[in-house]
Amino acid sequence: MRTIWAIVGVIIVAALAASFYLGGGPRRPDVVVGPSSLAGAPAASFDIARADGSPDALARYRGKIVLVNLWATWCPPCREEMPALETLYRAHVAQGFVVLGIDQGESAKVAADYAHARGVTFPILIDDQQQYGRAYAAEGLPTSVLVDRTGHIIKGVDGEMSLDAMQALVTPVLKSQ
Amino acid sequence: MKTRFPGIVTELVACILVIAQIVVPGDALFHTWQYALALAVVAWLLIANISRSRRALFGISLFGALIVIADGFASGLLGPDTDRLARAPGTVAPIPDIGAAAFFSSATPQTLTKGDGVITIRRRNHSDVLVTSGARKFLGASLLTAVSMPVAYVEAFDEAGNHLTVTQPTGAAFLSPFLLFRTRQEIAGGTHPIDGFALPGGNRTVKVVYFTPQDVVRLHMAMPPSAAGQPAILYDVFDAGSNHSLGIGVAASGVQAEIGGVRLDATLGTYPQLVIASAPHPYVLMLGLVLIVVGIAGSFLEPDDGAMRESKRHEEQHGDGEHGVGA
Numbered sequence: 001m002r003t004i005w006a007i008v009g010v011i012i013v014a015a016l017a018a019s020f021y022l023g024g025g026p027r028r029p030d031v032v033v034g035p036s037s038l039a040g041a042p043a044a045s046f047d048i049a050r051a052d053g054s055p056d057a058l059a060r061y062r063g064k065i066v067l068v069n070l071w072a073t074w075c076p077p078c079r080e081e082m083p084a085l086e087t088l089y090r091a092h093v094a095q096g097f098v099v100l101g102i103d104q105g106e107s108a109k110v111a112a113d114y115a116h117a118r119g120v121t122f123p124i125l126i127d128d129q130q131q132y133g134r135a136y137a138a139e140g141l142p143t144s145v146l147v148d149r150t151g152h153i154i155k156g157v158d159g160e161m162s163l164d165a166m167q168a169l170v171t172p173v174l175k176s177q
Numbered sequence: 178m179k180t181r182f183p184g185i186v187t188e189l190v191a192c193i194l195v196i197a198q199i200v201v202p203g204d205a206l207f208h209t210w211q212y213a214l215a216l217a218v219v220a221w222l223l224i225a226n227i228s229r230s231r232r233a234l235f236g237i238s239l240f241g242a243l244i245v246i247a248d249g250f251a252s253g254l255l256g257p258d259t260d261r262l263a264r265a266p267g268t269v270a271p272i273p274d275i276g277a278a279a280f281f282s283s284a285t286p287q288t289l290t291k292g293d294g295v296i297t298i299r300r301r302n303h304s305d306v307l308v309t310s311g312a313r314k315f316l317g318a319s320l321l322t323a324v325s326m327p328v329a330y331v332e333a334f335d336e337a338g339n340h341l342t343v344t345q346p347t348g349a350a351f352l353s354p355f356l357l358f359r360t361r362q363e364i365a366g367g368t369h370p371i372d373g374f375a376l377p378g379g380n381r382t383v384k385v386v387y388f389t390p391q392d393v394v395r396l397h398m399a400m401p402p403s404a405a406g407q408p409a410i411l412y413d414v415f416d417a418g419s420n421h422s423l424g425i426g427v428a429a430s431g432v433q434a435e436i437g438g439v440r441l442d443a444t445l446g447t448y449p450q451l452v453i454a455s456a457p458h459p460y461v462l463m464l465g466l467v468l469i470v471v472g473i474a475g476s477f478l479e480p481d482d483g484a485m486r487e488s489k490r491h492e493e494q495h496g497d498g499e500h501g502v503g504a
Contacts, residue, residue: 074378105342133352
């Protein structure tokens with residue numbers, strides 16, 4: 001009987017000791033979620049207004065390849081990227097491609113005046129509640145998200161892209177879909 | 178009954194110790210060595226009772242309590258620490274420990290004041306689990322609860338009335354006008370939720386402090402009569418370049434304040450924060466509890482094995498004696 005008690009005691013002590021080394025402690029740290037982690041997910045869409053006041057939303061562009069570009073006029077890299085986005089849009093608009101410039105948190109007039117002065121022809125949307133910025137896990141501006149014809153995210157990109165980088169991202173998708 | 182009483186008390190203590198993890202989920206006590214030691218002592222007592230038990234069914238009851246203890250031990254000391262996920266409305270947070278993702282529902286200033294935010298837990302090949310404030314949901318050996326926390330939706334305008342982008346470079350979401358007040362600071366004899374945001378378009382940074390309606394009264398903060406019973410927010414506006422304070426002001430929820438060249442408007446309300454605590458696995462716990470109840474109930478109907486054995490031995494000894502005399 002004493003042997004059984006000794007075994008039980010050793011098991012309990014061993015379990016206690018093992019718990020200090022094997023288990024417990026903090027949970028695994030949060031996985032950092034940026035726009036690059038969104039590939040394959042359905043693209044969130046919110047009803048917002050265009051700079052001219054007409055209603056619009058990403059969901060209205062189902063059937064097209066869409067490059068969502070989150071931007072603001074105060075953001076220098078966004079301003080530098082704008083001409084390349086316009087060039088890309090004009091080059092592929094006939095193939096069912098569209099650039100959606102979604103201004104984050106600014107007044108429609110500010111965004112519209114800026115876009116008009118730079119000859120931007122792609123749609124400019126005003127997201128005053130910054131819903132797209134949150135849903136696309138933007139870690140800064142600009143943030144770009146490429147959405148396929150079925151409304152799923154192909155790739156999310158944090159930061160400014162050159163025209164070459166944009167072409168490399170969009171052209172294969174336009175050829176395959 | 179007399180012989181079972183110590184065992185029943187030990188079982189009761191075991192159940193209280195383990196079910197406490199569900200009643201008070203996330204308490205740090207459950208991850209301490211003292212708690213584990215208490216479980217170990219109770220386990221030892223249960224084993225001692227099993228060896229002394231005269232009834233087989235009462236032994237099953239004690240075994241059920243051991244299962245409960247093992248379940249509590251696994252979730253207590255072996256389980257990961259409690260985690261709190263505070264995220265902005267409309268965002269997603271992965272929870273690698275349970276192989277799930279938490280979707281924080283979208284919110285508007287109107288829904289914030291109602292405090293009816295919902296967190297949806299999604300796992301591959303499982304149905305969605307909705308966690309609302311005050312609710313408790315088991316997910317394997319994790320207990321998910323949602324706790325309402327103060328939150329503010331801020332809007333900012335420049336002097337010309339142009340809407341300004343709100344960013345939170347150190348917040349849970351960079352492009353979010355929702356302040357989650359994840360830290361607290363001692364101010365005027367009390368600790369208050371604090372947060373901050375930037376207005377890059379207006380070249381300003383803003384620190385904010387949240388005051389509950391009780392704080393507003395206690396600190397004798399001057400508020401318009403229409404704001405009676407409302408929480409309030411204190412703004413400290415800085416120049417983003419020089420980091421010099423440009424002004425401090427207090428405003429009630431929904432009331433615009435003009436400070437340091439910007440107009441600020443905050444709607445104060447509540448939004449759930451997800452608390453993930455290790456908990457005893459419900460199926461294992463149920464099994465243990467069922468064995469305890471069935472074992473105790475059955476032991477009252479069962480004859481006392483030990484007493485029968487004693488009586489039989491006594492009869493045998495008595496009989497042997499008679500034979501001996503006869504022989």
